[in-house]
Amino acid sequence: MKNKKIIKKSLIFFKDLKFKLLILLLLQILIGIVSFTTPIFEARLIEAITTFKLFKTILVLAVIYLSLELLYLFLSKTSVVYYLKNIKSKILFSIRKYVIDNIFELETVNFDKNTTGYFEERIIGDTNIIAKTLNSAIQRIVEMITRIGVVIYIFFINWIIGLIFLFIIVITALLKNKVDVKNKENLKIARQNDDTTYSFITETIRGIRDIKLLNFKRYAKKEVMDKLDENNNKYNEFQIYDYKTWNHINYIIIIGTVLIIIIGFKFVSLGLMSLADLMVIYLYRVYVFSFMDLYSVVKDCIRDYTLSFERIFDLCDDKKHQKDKFGNIHIDDFKGKIEFRNVTFGYSKKEVIKDLNLIIKPKETIALVGSSGSGKTTLLNLITKSYDIDSGELLLDNKNINDLDEKTIRENISIITQNPYIFNMSIEDNLKLVKPSATKKEIEEVCKIAKFYDYVMSLPDKFNTIIGEGGINLSGGQRQRLAIARTLLKGAKILLFDEATSALDNITQKEIQESIDNISSDYTIIIVAHRLSTIINCEKIYLLDNGKIIDNGTHQELLKRNKKYKELYNLESKDN
Secondary structure (H helix, E strand, C coil), rough: CHHHHHHHHHHHHHHHHHHHEEEEHHHHHHHHHHHHHHHHHHHHHHHHHHHCCCHHHHHHHHHHHHHHHHHHHHHHHHHHHHHHHHHHHHHHHHHHHHHHHHHCCHHHHHHHHHHHHHHHHHHHHHHHHEEEEEEEEHHHHHHHHHHHHHHHHHHHCCHHHHHHHHHHHHHHHHHHHHHHHHHHHHHHHHHHHHHHHHHHHHHHHCHHHHHHHCCCCHHHHHHHHHHHHHHHHHHHHHHHHHHHHHHHHHHHHHHHHHHHHHHHHHHHHHHCCCCHHHHHHHHHHHHHHHHCCCHHHHHHHHHHHHHHHHHHHCCCCCCCCCCCCCCEEEECCCCCCCCEEEEEECCCEEEEEEEEEECCCCCCEEEECCCCCCHHHHHHHCCCCCCCCCCCEEEEEEEEEHHCCCCHHHHHEEEEECCCCCCEEEHHHHHCCCCCCCCCCHHHEEEHHHHHHHHHHHCCCCHHHHHHHHHCCCCCCHHHHHHHHHHHHHHEEEEEECCCCCCCHHHHHHHHHHHHHHHHHCCCEEEEHHHHHHHHHCCCCEECCCCCEEEEHHHHHHHHHHHHHHHHHHHHHHHH
């Protein structure tokens, strides 16, 4: 019942391919008819040769037989090429678009809970399986129908032999069904292991530079091979079980074949059946006994098809994977005011922000400081609506953030982290991601403000320089400058800096700080800083502890009156 629901739901991806699928089905039916007819003429040809019929008769039968074989090859090739050219790519595109569209709508928490491989497998692995199994299933179903026609034809020749064939089909079907029930669950577990394994391999490859530098190649390679080996063992378990079952089926087929030959010759000797009919039956035995092969393939196709779609639909199920939710209010002239009213928020039932109140005025530059785990980064995640608050109100320009549309939030808020993600494309293309229509003048202007322009002009290919995966060809400071330039080009009114300079040397940190100072009068800026020296000039500094604001003021004010702030500042001075 569940499989039927999934198959019915999946039909939405094929509604524009009805005509093309019909052509594919007709090609398969023609192949089935040719396949059904060929053994009849093959048997007649063998009989004509063995009974020394006229050469003309033998020639005609040979030409017909050869024509049927060539037609079968032609139709088979046409069917495969037609599917690949007209259907497969469209199915892959349609399903992958659906998956990707849904992934981009998921709440951030989904990416915290699931591995990279989990999503990669659904975009690539599951969609490939669906496209692969569809053509195979159509082809095998038509062939099965042809085989049923063959059994009916054998019944017309001799009903006793027909019953033997039917008995063998039923017995092998029962055996195969038994193994399929067990293998479906095993395959589901194996596919889940794929997610974990491929995610681990992806992470290992991404971190291969650090692995080499930290000198644990041997351990990393062992871990990768252990994961792959464990994964292979899971697949081997049900493949071995499957093989053992087919071994039993083959024993039944061999015994059945011998029985058919003995009974068939007995009927020929009694004049109850012609030798040509016996040869037709003998040639058809391969077709009939392959019925279970086809049945098995179809069941495997349906199993793989439904399992892949089940995984895809699970990913897009709001109950299992929550989607981002936005309101309908759009603010055209966004100012950049932020207000927290009695906001409480927690991860996994553990409160991180507790009944917090905070107002940040438009174009104000403030800093959030505190020990690790005090809730600084969490506040930024709430402002960007990466997470939804549990209680209270978060207002942007006096509007509840939950009532604002996605465009208002995403276009007016940008965050720059310690490790901003830089794509493996040119500097110009990385910048244009946020504004494809940006002019050369606009790009140069934001790079100058971010103190990135001089570096770009020192490169042989200037803005066309490819910067490698994750911006590997750039230093930490250069990545930060590029991220700032990209944010400025976007035109957001609220800029969030989350430990943006914590991993940089003092000189680079100073330059990045100057870049921030260059824009401070035009934007609402919130800086989460580990180094207190970087936020000395902020208009106001808020000290957080256990998810609450325990004090606020300028650097000098806090240094004079707040013991905890002074400890944090002295600790940094001591480290330097």
